[in-house]
Amino acid sequence: MIYFDSDYMAGAHPQVMQALVESNLEQTTGYGSDAYTAQAAALIRQACDAPQARVHFLVGGTQTNATVIDGLLARHQGVLAAESAHINVHESGAIEASGHKVLTLPQHEGKVKADEVKAYIDEFYRDDSYEHMVAPGMLYISFPTEYGTLYSLQELSDLSQVCHEADIPLYVDGARLGYGLAASDVSLPDLARLCDVFYIGGTKMGALFGEAVVINNDKLLKHFFPLIKQHGALLAKGRLLGVQFKALFSKGLYEEIGREAVAKALRLKAAFVEKGYQVEVDSPTNQQFFRLPNSLIDRLKQEASFEYWGPRGQQESVVRFVTSWATSDEDIDQLIALL
Amino acid sequence: MIYFDSDYMAGAHPQVMQALVESNLEQTTGYGSDAYTAQAAALIRQACDAPQARVHFLVGGTQTNATVIDGLLARHQGVLAAESAHINVHESGAIEASGHKVLTLPQHEGKVKADEVKAYIDEFYRDDSYEHMVAPGMLYISFPTEYGTLYSLQELSDLSQVCHEADIPLYVDGARLGYGLAASDVSLPDLARLCDVFYIGGTKMGALFGEAVVINNDKLLKHFFPLIKQHGALLAKGRLLGVQFKALFSKGLYEEIGREAVAKALRLKAAFVEKGYQVEVDSPTNQQFFRLPNSLIDRLKQEASFEYWGPRGQQESVVRFVTSWATSDEDIDQLIALL
């Protein structure tokens, strides 16, 4: 069986695992107060060209979103997000469980548009009853989105401008950030410059687990540590996060993982297109969505594992194929051979 | 430097790490739906002699407590706990953040007494205003407690009886459970029989991270999976928890880790006592509390790392020494030589 279900199906990238093994018997203080964590944070600040940024390491994506959003919003505020946003659909209500409404915007292949964000905010404050409504208190976007799509640097700049004119923070969920950086004109320093807070995904990028939150606005999240603890997101053996992110941000590993997985995904995409199959979303990253005949899907399932996204009429369905560092060239060859 | 600060200062026990390394490149489905997780759960059910129990794996202690307690309590209820309980003191208000009050009971070396639990509940319902107050909806205890002390089987049975007569669940925080089992007449089957829910700590018992929640009451926590997700406690690469607990519950490793660390702690204790130093709390487990002259503390700190708990008058202070699987006989010898 060859696996394309997701990018969290294997353990850690061998270099990351190696770092964990090598440091395993060391004893360090807990909760991220160790030297590995400090080194990882320094490497990330450097990669982001953001010497003042604060960097915190959490375990997983949903908990990171819940902790950051809870820390950014006042009680009367909600978070603006695409209706397809992970926080709106697939986090079991974690945002609402900490008391905040997700205010949905139309999604365009998973993306929101700057003018629609602006219109939402403008209309909100024009409504006579706005004090009876949930105020837009921040903007959440994902990069890449849940559909693998990306904001261009111009689009990201426009969103940043709209947010800052409205005096609300811009937060970027980078669960698959490395795949996005590999396929776009947006760099880590761009993100650090344009966003107030973002996170650099580790779980889906070669770590066993872990997400690095970068806060590049000194007015926000001033008391983030106790919030991490309160949200159950503080790892006792915090150095495990430091060790892993240090490995990911050494010797260009993070970029390499993103670049290679994207190349494999694009090879897959090209093969499907060449065979005449329809791309459902034109994704430039490691998630690819195809509309396939149900008969082909049934046949592929005999030898490959991938995600079913839903029917399109009686004869076809949309499926998702995802690559990662654990996807080999042979996996791709083998899949293509099945088409 | 020799380390006695806590039991989460090293990585994983070598056998656990080995299991992680061996399975690292395998691809499995996520969120605990893999075979390792199923095998670990089966081993735990067997060790607990509880074939019907449901077993879930979460990442850390605070998130486990918050998730379980949130799932057990109705909105008008609070959780009874010793005033020294971890949930009351050192979880940054995670219980309250999910809407519940911690109702405190007097602590006796970290323990609560069955008759005081019963008296609290009886007095609550005798109060004319009880519907204006937070109802006791469950009992939380830790085993071992935050002071390293243990409930005897009789004490645990008494607490169980009080809870069941009051129709409230008994929940045991077993962050250091293995050290407790090694030093008491209470077994895993006893816990499964007497408690409604308990967790078997991994983080402090040789895992990189991870806690196994055992639910042995089919009326409770019926929808626990989405709660885990909502609380940010669901690990994407869930099999990491399965792999680790499978290793811990194979070949008697969990018992061995507990037994050896306790033996080392007791050797340490005996040495302090022999030298004439006062034991602050008479702990039979891997946490030891001594009242030492400040001058000795200053001297020990040159070569050993341990926790400061607070002053006792002008000349003395209480300090904590903790052993784990990572504590070697040489560490103990070296510390004793310093006394």
Place this chain on the structure above:
Amino acid sequence: MIYFDSDYMAGAHPQVMQALVESNLEQTTGYGSDAYTAQAAALIRQACDAPQARVHFLVGGTQTNATVIDGLLARHQGVLAAESAHINVHESGAIEASGHKVLTLPQHEGKVKADEVKAYIDEFYRDDSYEHMVAPGMLYISFPTEYGTLYSLQELSDLSQVCHEADIPLYVDGARLGYGLAASDVSLPDLARLCDVFYIGGTKMGALFGEAVVINNDKLLKHFFPLIKQHGALLAKGRLLGVQFKALFSKGLYEEIGREAVAKALRLKAAFVEKGYQVEVDSPTNQQFFRLPNSLIDRLKQEASFEYWGPRGQQESVVRFVTSWATSDEDIDQLIALL
């Protein structure tokens, strides 16, 4: 100036006020434990033909919705509601503030459709990831809706059936219930029979304030009193609610208030239609929505007060006129004369 802004612009109906004045100097116990409250509850049970129903009196609509919904939902569940629902738009996030997501359904002139409710629930449980999503835990509808429209008895029966087949409660927000009962084939006994919980609005129906929650399912909201207190919805001088609802449910007053206000609203509607103006929503109750030329709106505003709902192109806008017990025939005459 004549007022058509809303149905909460005057104080209490004179008979209600008279009851408050007459009982003012009496001393009774608090929190609804008095005889007036018991009498009002008995009158409501009788009017609902629901001798087993529990009746609780709260102060206002938003707090009633928040308290009931919080009590009905488990932590992993959300509340299904039309996207135009008051709880989704105009309650400042009160539902989310107590931890629950509002799961939105398409609205059809403010109403939801039984088959769309059923489809939502069916699709939810067909989704492989449903345990990562917020489960539909109850259905909220308003009667009349925010647009003044009504469910027929058949529509309500269909919704009830869908809910009960899915084993989730049906809750009806009756802030303006009396106006709905006056204009439909649905009776109080129908509501009691088809819904699990509903509330009979007082604030907009002639009381100074107050809403009567009717619980006709003995498995639900078993500990409702402490929840009322916890939500800040418990009135110290609870008998004020009893006195008012006793007056409303004596001598047919509640029906009379509904009937007369609806008759006035329909006279207004007929006059607008006769003059050739367009009805925006075909409402049979005390809220009427017209699409009027902006020039007419400006002219009317000189002498009448009413709500602006939004533009329709450059020349026209939608406005709302609301009648109540405080609307006199002369008010209607005077408005019609202005057309």
Place this chain on the structure above:
Amino acid sequence: MIYFDSDYMAGAHPQVMQALVESNLEQTTGYGSDAYTAQAAALIRQACDAPQARVHFLVGGTQTNATVIDGLLARHQGVLAAESAHINVHESGAIEASGHKVLTLPQHEGKVKADEVKAYIDEFYRDDSYEHMVAPGMLYISFPTEYGTLYSLQELSDLSQVCHEADIPLYVDGARLGYGLAASDVSLPDLARLCDVFYIGGTKMGALFGEAVVINNDKLLKHFFPLIKQHGALLAKGRLLGVQFKALFSKGLYEEIGREAVAKALRLKAAFVEKGYQVEVDSPTNQQFFRLPNSLIDRLKQEASFEYWGPRGQQESVVRFVTSWATSDEDIDQLIALL
């Protein structure tokens, strides 16, 4: 039967009721945007000698406490309060339900001591683990306390100073404020000067219901209106609160109600003392606590209604007698005659 159970057993003071009756048929806009509310706020600002203060009117005490405290605290903070504080004991966990821990201080006849507040805060920040604990984010006190006792102007100044040095707000629950003002050297301008936020109780001071929140710190509670709505504390017919507080703050009515009820309470106290009965708490306000023989209690209960607070040994118990504007001189005479 003569009633001394509490100060919320009758309706409104006749002058307050008169104002409600006279304004009853007027139509005004809702939610406190009317002229009565503006006038009441102006009168309160004037009485407080605080021209910049913002004044908001809510319905009841528990909801006021929950709304203010939720607005003042950041997510990682809790509220310091005496362990006997109403928010800690008798609000069904409303503070925790909005996510915050009540951090308890020892109570001294219901009061907290400035040096103990200071010590708590100092020790908190000296604890190495303080970021794992709930930070003290504000101080709640009640004036009078739940035991009828009062802070002197000096004590209040000391608390204010401790809070401001620690940069946390001081909030005063004035559910029975008028009785406190009548019996102490503290004035409304003192409260406005020394506290950041306080509320002037109406429910227990002659209103049907209502509490006036005074915010005299322009950095705090900047978005209070939507929080009021979110907490279900916004009255649709908001002018009812304005009308009542306008009446209370006209012609010295609020002071008069406080003064007269306290005078009656002190007459009662003197009579008990003269008869040789023991005062349990030396209260200078309208709540009086006596330790009486159970036989006397049984006898009094035949003709008077009052609250039972708990046993003192086998033969005696503590009971509470409360006076209000509704207590007549004849009520007092009659009770004294029974002794």
